[in-house]
Structures are given as structure tokens and as C-alpha cells.
Amino acid sequence: MVRAPCCEKMGLKKGPWTSEEDQILVSYINNFGHGNWRALPKLAGLLRCGKSCRLRWTNYLRPDIKRGNFSKEEEDTIISLHQSLGNRWSAIAAQLPGRTDNEIKNVWHTYLKKKIDNNVPGSKPKPKPKKNNKNVKCLETNAAKISAVNLSESPSRSCSTDLSSSSMITEWTDTAIEFPVVDESFWSEVMSVNGDEPSPELLSRSNGDESMDFWLRVFMEAGEFGELPEI
DNA sequence: AAGTCCTTCAACCGCCAGTGT
């Protein structure tokens, strides 16, 4: 028996997620949840495999994800858990709130494994800062990350201070998706309509602790449209 | 300054377990 492919290969997009796709996914899940990952991309209007959507959500877009460097305590936890659990990354991640198995796996392979191998007591073998340190600074919280989704063409490797592409907002509002979207007045509120620069209010809102509340409000507001899309 | 090497990490792939029919 031939295993069914996880998704229709034809016509589905692969590779890095765009900010538009992130926005669609986040808005959809915040409005309707993710009952069925396989059906989700079709319902949300994404040309992505359901598996890809789930991965993007769980590893990157989930609101409770903690970004930034691992603390000493987290590193120690990973090391000790790895000693007892082995490569069971999801089990290790379960003990580290806000961290994903993928992230822990990456940290292990790029840093902690070497640290163990080198066995240098009390010293950090990481000789240089995280390469995309600018991302870490900019995306300390997921709310800030989501704001980066809205403000940056390339969320994976750029930071929310890259404000050169506000045009995507209009593209987003024009996106032909079949579920209710955030009120356009919201976007016009936070973005200057004709200019290339975001409003000072947006800049102030999308930084710091307030950003989480800000985006929570956005999604709460979007949720009020609550009407299931036609299947 | 230019070319090459190295590091990082988001994303993909294949497999497996659980569940429903």
C-alpha cells in the first residue's frame, strides 16, 4: 500500500513563510482555532501544507513562545533532561515553558552539544553572539514577533525595526481570504495610509511589554467578527 | 574589497502512534 502524501504536492508553496502568510495563519487561528490542520490551509486561503502550517504555528507564531537566548537555568535543564531522556525533544520542551522542541533541538546541536563535548567548566563555549542577534533583540516576545510579521517582508531573518515595507499592509487587506479579517480601521490607525513610514504610535505600541496587550486586543477585536468561513 | 568558510535556525521530510470507521 502506498502511503498517502501528507498534502497535495502540486501547487503548494514551500520555503520561508512570508509576513502575509503569517498574518493569515495567525488571524485564522485566533478566530477559529485549528481543528483540522490539513483542512486549515484551504479554509484560511493558504497555499501551504497543513503540516507546514502546524509547524509554523507551534514553532514560531504561537503567542506563548518565548524568544531570545536561553538562560543558564534553561541550558542546565536541557542538559540534565537530555541526559535522562535522550533526544526526546518534545519531552524536554514540555519542561521548558515557551520553548519549542525545534528550538531546543537547534540549541542542542549548535551549542549545548559542543559545550558538553568541550566540557569547559563554568565557561560559555559560545564564542560569539547569536548571529541574528538583531532578531533576538527585536523579537524577545512573540507579540513583538507578530508585530514583526506585520512590519517586515522577511520575518525569518529581519527585525521589526525594518519598516521599509508598509505596503504589505495594503496587500494584506486586499488578500482574498474567506474569513473575517481585522478591521481596516485598525490598520489605518496604526499605519500611515500613504506614507512609507509607520505611525509613531505603532512604533511605540509594537515595542515593549505593551505589545502583547496590543496584539491581544487586535485578535480579540478580530474575533468579534466571528463567523465561520464557508467550506 | 572580495572570496570562502562557518554557524545558525526555519522549514522540510519521513516515519510512527493514535484514533475513527
Added chain:
DNA sequence: CACACTGGCGGTTGAAGGACT
């Protein structure tokens, strides 16, 4: 019981960008 389908997991890859020569 057999099969199909789905979600989840772990291994691996490849693009991007910094470090080095």
C-alpha cells in the same frame, strides 16, 4: 481486524549572513 487519516516527533537540509583569510 484492516485500513485510512491525522497529528506529532526527530533527523536533516539549505539559505542567509557573519567571520575569517
